[in-house]
Structure formats: C-alpha cells, structure tokens
Amino acid sequence: MLIKKRPSWALSHSEITPESVYLDRRRFMGGLVAAALAGAGVPRLVDAAALPVQGESLDYAAMPGFSTEEEKTPYEDVTRYNNFYEFGTDKGDPAKYADEMSVDPWSVTVEGECGKPGTYGLEDLVRPHDYQERIYRLRCVEAWSMVVPWIGIPLADLLPRFEPNSRAKYVYFETLYDPDQMRAQRSLFSTIDWPYQEGLRMDEAMNELSFMAVGLYGKTLPKQNGAPMRLVVPWKYGFKSIKSIVKIRFQEERPKTTWEMIAPQEYGFYANVNPEVDHPRWSQKRERRLPSGLLSPNWIETRKFNGYGDQVAHLYKGMDLTKYY
Amino acid sequence: MAIPLLPFRILVFVLSCMPFALLVLDIVTGSLGPDPGQTVTEALGLSALQLMIATLFITPLARWTHWSGWIKVRRMLGLFAFFYASLHLMAFLQFILGWGDLWATFTKRPYIIFGSLAFLLLIPLAATSTKAMMRRLGRQWKPLHRLVYPAVALVWLHFLFQARSDITEMVVYGLVVAFLLGVRGYWFGWRSLVPLRIPKRA
Numbered sequence: 001m002l003i004k005k006r007p008s009w010a011l012s013h014s015e016i017t018p019e020s021v022y023l024d025r026r027r028f029m030g031g032l033v034a035a036a037l038a039g040a041g042v043p044r045l046v047d048a049a050a051l052p053v054q055g056e057s058l059d060y061a062a063m064p065g066f067s068t069e070e071e072k073t074p075y076e077d078v079t080r081y082n083n084f085y086e087f088g089t090d091k092g093d094p095a096k097y098a099d100e101m102s103v104d105p106w107s108v109t110v111e112g113e114c115g116k117p118g119t120y121g122l123e124d125l126v127r128p129h130d131y132q133e134r135i136y137r138l139r140c141v142e143a144w145s146m147v148v149p150w151i152g153i154p155l156a157d158l159l160p161r162f163e164p165n166s167r168a169k170y171v172y173f174e175t176l177y178d179p180d181q182m183r184a185q186r187s188l189f190s191t192i193d194w195p196y197q198e199g200l201r202m203d204e205a206m207n208e209l210s211f212m213a214v215g216l217y218g219k220t221l222p223k224q225n226g227a228p229m230r231l232v233v234p235w236k237y238g239f240k241s242i243k244s245i246v247k248i249r250f251q252e253e254r255p256k257t258t259w260e261m262i263a264p265q266e267y268g269f270y271a272n273v274n275p276e277v278d279h280p281r282w283s284q285k286r287e288r289r290l291p292s293g294l295l296s297p298n299w300i301e302t303r304k305f306n307g308y309g310d311q312v313a314h315l316y317k318g319m320d321l322t323k324y325y
Numbered sequence: 326m327a328i329p330l331l332p333f334r335i336l337v338f339v340l341s342c343m344p345f346a347l348l349v350l351d352i353v354t355g356s357l358g359p360d361p362g363q364t365v366t367e368a369l370g371l372s373a374l375q376l377m378i379a380t381l382f383i384t385p386l387a388r389w390t391h392w393s394g395w396i397k398v399r400r401m402l403g404l405f406a407f408f409y410a411s412l413h414l415m416a417f418l419q420f421i422l423g424w425g426d427l428w429a430t431f432t433k434r435p436y437i438i439f440g441s442l443a444f445l446l447l448i449p450l451a452a453t454s455t456k457a458m459m460r461r462l463g464r465q466w467k468p469l470h471r472l473v474y475p476a477v478a479l480v481w482l483h484f485l486f487q488a489r490s491d492i493t494e495m496v497v498y499g500l501v502v503a504f505l506l507g508v509r510g511y512w513f514g515w516r517s518l519v520p521l522r523i524p525k526r527a
Contacts, residue, residue, distance in 0.1 A: 077359040089491045091358065144360055189493040262490055281434050281487070283426045291359035294352060299423055 051076040055219030060131035060151045066209070067135040073146035077291050079222045083140065084243055085192060086175065086182035087224070093184070094224035101181040101244070103228045112172070112249040115163030122228055126214060128161070129153040133218070134211055134232075139273045139306045141237035145287045150232050151215030156206045159248075164202070168250035172199045173231060173242045191262050198242040199255035199269070200233065201315075209234055209311050235308040237271045268325040272316065273306035277325045330394055337398040341405040344372040345412075362420025369413035370440075374484065374498065376406035377477050381505040388512070400454050403473075407451040410444055436486035443479035446472045464523060471520035477502055 053075050084094035087101075106122040131151050139145045159171065177195035179185040185194050204210065211232040214221060221227040226243025233240045239259055249255075259267035266280050275285045284302055292298040305312050316324070348368055351357045357364045383399040386392075418424055430437055450470055452458070459466050481502055485495045510518055 073359070081359050085490055089489060091360070144363075184491065187491050187493055189496050190491040191488075192490045278429070281436060283429065285426070286423075288360060288362070292362060294357070294361040294365065294420065297362050297420060297423060 050074070051079070053217045053219050054079075054222060055215065057219055058131055058151050058215045060133045060215075060218070063132045063134050066132070068137065068147060070137065070147045072135065072149055073290050075217050078146060078148055078216060079225060081290065082224045083142075083238065084224055084226065085190075086184055086194075086196065086244075088184045095222075097183055098223035098227075100183060101176070101178075101223050101227075103223060103244070106228050106246075108229070108245060109247045110162050110249070111247070112251045113165050113168040114250045115165065116161065125158065125229070126153060129157055131214070132211075136209075136211070136232060136234035137306050138232075138234065138238055138241070139287060139302065141239055141267065141271070141279060141284075143279075143282055143284065143287050143302075144292070145289050145300075145302075145306075147289075148232075149217055150211060150213040151218065152211050152213035152232070154208065155210035155212050155231070156208060158212055159205060162248070162250070164250045167252045169202055169252050170199050170250070170254050171202060171205045172197065172247075172249040172251055172255040173245050174198075174247035174249075175242055176244045176246045192258060193261060195246075196242060196258045197255065198231070198240055198257050200240075201254075202250075203315055204233070204312075207312055207315065209308060235273060235305040235312045237267075237273060239267065240271050270316075270321070270324050272304075272312075272321060272325070273302060274304055274321055274325065275302040276304070277322050328392065328394055330397060333394055334398055334401070337401060341376065341402065344368065344375075344409070362416070366413060366416040366420055369409050369416055370484075373406050373409035373413050374477075374480050376402055376409060377473065377480060378498070378501060378505065380406060380473065381477065381502070385505065385508055404451060404454060407447050410447055414440075414444055436483050439479045439486060440483035443476045443483060446476040446479070450476075468521050468523050471518065471522075474506060474518055474520060478506075 080095045081091045082094040083091070084098065087094045087097040107119050108122070108125060109119045111117045131153065133149055133151050135147060135149045137145060138148050164171075175196035176182065177185065179194075184190065200210065211234075213226075213230050213232045214228060216222075216225060221230065223244075226241075226245075229245050230243040231241045231245065240257075254269060257267075257269055259271075260269055273284075278284055286299050287302045289298045289300050303309075348365060352361070352365075380399055380402045383395045383402070387395040422430060431441060432438075450472060453462060453466065453469060462469060481495070481499055484498065485492065488495055506518060516522065
C-alpha cells in the first residue's frame with residue numbers, strides 16, 4: 001500500500017530499539033507480581049503476551065529534536081485503547097471493529113483556496129517526502145495521556161505542495177464517512193453530525209510540530225489509530241488529531257469542528273492543552289499517563305500546551321486562552 | 326407454585342456477586358486495560374444501576390407470574406445495589422479524583438451532583454432495610470422506600486450527563502426505567518409514585 005517499504009535486508013524496528021527490551025521487562029514484572037499477587041505498583045498483574053507490532057515496515061529517520069525521553073506507552077495500549085467514535089464509544093471498540101474499514105486504495109480530496117486542488121492518491125501525497133519518527137505526548141481531553149512514536153511527514157512540508165493562496169487562513173480536515181464500513185455512523189442516537197471535522201489556523205498547521213502520521217512504532221498505522229493517514233497536533237487535546245483523513249480544504253473562514261458543534265461550552269476550536277481551564281465536567285490539572293495502575297495510578301501534572309510551549313506559545317500571544325479554549 | 330425459595334435466593338445472591346467477582350478476576354488476570362481505575366469505576370456504577378433496576382422489576386414480576394418468591398429477594402438486590410454504589414463512589418474518589426479537587430467536583434459538575442444525590446437517597450433505604458426497622462417504621466416504611474424512584478431517575482441523569490456523543494445506552498436504560506415507573510403509575514395510580522407520602526388511615 002504505502003511506498004518506502006523497508007528493504008528486506010534491513011533490521012526491523014523492534015530489533016534495533018529498546019522496545020522489545022521494554023516489553024520483556026513488562027512481561028517479567030507482570031509474572032513476578034502475579035505470582036506474588038501483590039500488584040500495588042504494577043499496572044497489570046499478568047500481562048497479556050506482548051502484541052507484536054502489526055503492519056508494513058516503514059523506512060524513517062529518527063528526529064531527536066522532536067522526541068522525548070519519557071517512557072513510551074506500549075504498543076498494545078496505543079492500539080487497543082482508542083477514541084475513534086466512528087467505530088463506537090467504548091475504548092476497545094476501534095480495535096474490535098476498525099477492520100471493517102478498507103484503507104487501500106485511499107485518496108484525499110484537496111480543495112478550497114489553493115492552486116493545486118484535486119484528488120490525490122495516498123502514494124502521491126507521501127511519495128516526495130522522507131518519513132520521520134517523532135515521539136510525542138498525546139493528551140486526551142478526558143484526562144489521560146500516552147507517549148507515542150509516530151512515523152510521518154511534517155504538515156509544513158505537505159501543505160505547501162497544494163499552493164494555498166493568501167485567502168487560506170484555515171485548513172479544514174475531514175474523516176471518511178461511510179456507514180457501511182464505520183458501524184457507529186449507523187447509530188440512531190449519536191449526536192455527531194458525521195463526517196468528523198477538524199481544523200487548524202494556517203499558522204498552527206505550518207508549525208514545525210504539526211505532523212501527518214502514516215505509522216506508529218515503525219510500521220503503518222493500525223486502522224484503529226486512524227489509518228492510513230492522520231493528523232498529530234501534540235500541543236492540543238487528542239480530538240484535534242483527526243483520523244483517516246479524506247479531505248483537506250483551505251478556507252478563509254474558521255471551520256466549525258465536530259466537538260465544538262456538539263458541546264461548544266466543553267470543546268473549543270483551539271483545544272490547546274491547558275491545566276488552567278477545566279473541562280466543565282472534570283479538572284484538566286492532572287492526567288493519568290497510560291498505562292496506569294489500579295492501586296498506584298500514574299498521575300502526572302498536566303503542562304500548558306502539553307509541554308510544547310516553547311514551540312507554540314507564540315501562536316497565541318495576546319489571546320485570552322480561557323476564552324479561546 | 327412449588328419453587329424452593331432457598332435455592333432461588335442462593336441463585337440471586339450468586340448472580341448479584343458476579344459483577345464483583347468478574348472485576349476481581351479482571352484485576353488479578355490484568356485484563357482491565359491501560360486505564361483500570363476508569364474501567365473499574367464505570368463497571369461498578371453500571372452494576373449499581375442494573376441492580377436498582379432489578380429491584381424495580383420485582384413488583385411487576387410478582388404480579389405477572391403470581392409468585393411471591395420474587396419479593397423475598399428484593400431486599401438482597403437493593404442491598405447489592407447499595408454495595409455497588411458505595412464501591413463505585415469509593416472507586417471514583419480513589420481512582421479518578423485521587424481525593425483532590427473535591428469541592429469543585431461535588432459543587433460544579435452536574436453529573437456528580439446527580440450521582441451524589443442519588444447515593445444520599447439510597448443511604449436511608451439501606452439503613453432501614455432490616456426487619457427491625459421495617460417493624461419500627463410500620464406504615465411509614467413503604468413511602469420512605471419509594472425514594473428509590475427519584476434515586477433511579479437521578480442515577481439515570483448521572484449516566485446521561487456523562488454522555489459524550491452517543492446516547493444509545495442511556496436511551497435503552499431510560500426506556501426500561503420509564504416503563505417500570507409507568508407500569509406502577511398505571512396499576513396503582515400516579516400518586517403512588519410520590520415518595521414519603523403516607524396514605525390516610527382508612
């Protein structure tokens with residue numbers, strides 16, 4: 001499906017990174033504690049056999065400037081604990097049902113205020129670019145977070161190829177709408193007006209952190225994580241990082257976003273991670289870094305802009321972030 | 326009908342224990358996923374609601390089946406509902422809040438307020454569930470225990486106000502609760518649904 005497959009003689013990602021070491025440690029710890037039946041400090045007493053990383057291997061360059069030393073969330077958690085409401089509202093639903101979606105072939109429609117609108121096949125979109133690995137924190141608006149090694153291309157490299165003009169103040173993104181493939185789009189009592197829609201201000205989209213991911217843990221994206229192509233905007237709450245993108249539109253007016261349409265008092269357009277602004281239903285001061293334990297929950301303090309203030313705070317200079325939440 | 330009561334009560338007891346046993350099993354086998362606190366809290370809350378609904382099914386079941394055995398397990402079901410509701414509250418305080426942010430949580434968040442009020446209503450019901458209390462309260466006991474009607478309505482609101490986008494599950498539970506309250510209104514008059522109203526002595 002995706003080009004840039006890793007040649008067969010190359011070492012696979014899991015062979016060269018500490019990930020397998022990490023997984024082994026988890027298994028060891030899990031077994032140890034299961035035997036002791038203590039469990040106070042361990043997320044899971046018996047760890048299910050570590051899930052092998054699925055997908056096609058990708059060739060990429062590590063990006064030390066866009067990485068973190070924080071412990072990565074294990075692959076099985078990244079791929080089995082998801083919010084992808086097209087497949088259901090349960091965290092396990094996407095992993096269960098995303099296989100009903102076909103991602104090959106895949107095309108993305110580009111339209112609006114730009115010089116090169118059109119429908120592009122996935123390969124045409126990614127071919128001119130070299131993949132990078134970026135290890136970003138992902139902070140969900142629901143007060144949990146992960147650390148995910150994404151593979152993809154900077155949005156600032158992708159978007160200029162469509163030659164957005166001077167009226168392009170915002171960029172709008174849209175997820176696939178296909179109730180035949182996405183079972184929760186058939187739900188009678190969903191308040192979401194499908195398709196899922198998101199957007200960024202042009203300067204946000206062109207920020208060096210904004211990323212179009214096509215993979216994670218060194219391989220192509222699992223469907224439940226938004227295959228084949230999804231946004232990753234690490235200083236914003238996770239719902240901004242729209243999955244399975246089929247449309248990109250440049251426009252002058254600020255787009256309305258899906259969550260803003262459902263509950264504008266809860267989810268704003270900007271949705272910057274901000275511990276000072278509570279969600280009306282819960283505090284945003286802290287987050288549970290996953291995997292979290294039952295008896296020793298992995299609470300950490302939430303940082304403004306999810307810790308990416310140095311890169312993005314200037315975008316919001318002079319703005320009242322309690323008003324533009 | 327000659328259905329032996331003791332095995333029936335044991336069966337209901339075992340079934341009521343099942344959600345708790347399954348949670349313990351999940352904890353021990355590590356199948357709660359990466360955010361076990363959230364999972365446990367939600368599961369306990371849902372069990373509490375389901376058991377409250379089970380208590381509300383007793384009267385209709387007794388009437389439809391002409392079997393009074395149902396009535397004999399209602400207290401047990403109610404106490405199990407209270408058991409799960411208590412654990413649910415403790416789990417929320419411990420796993421979700423971490424005992425922080427208490428004031429804002431219990432004054433500002435509507436779904437928490439609904440859930441807390443429901444729990445407060447359940448306390449006197451659990452406390453007066455014994456035979457001795459039934460005797461002591463006499464004719465006041467039944468009107469007091471009709472507090473379960475506003476309690477279940479509050480629990481449903483507590484559930485509904487947590488919905489993010491899809492309310493299918495809430496609609497289903499709401500229909501069941503509405504049916505159970507409606508059938509009482511139809512049979513016994515709508516005033517019979519008003520809690521704490523003590524009928525005049527004939």
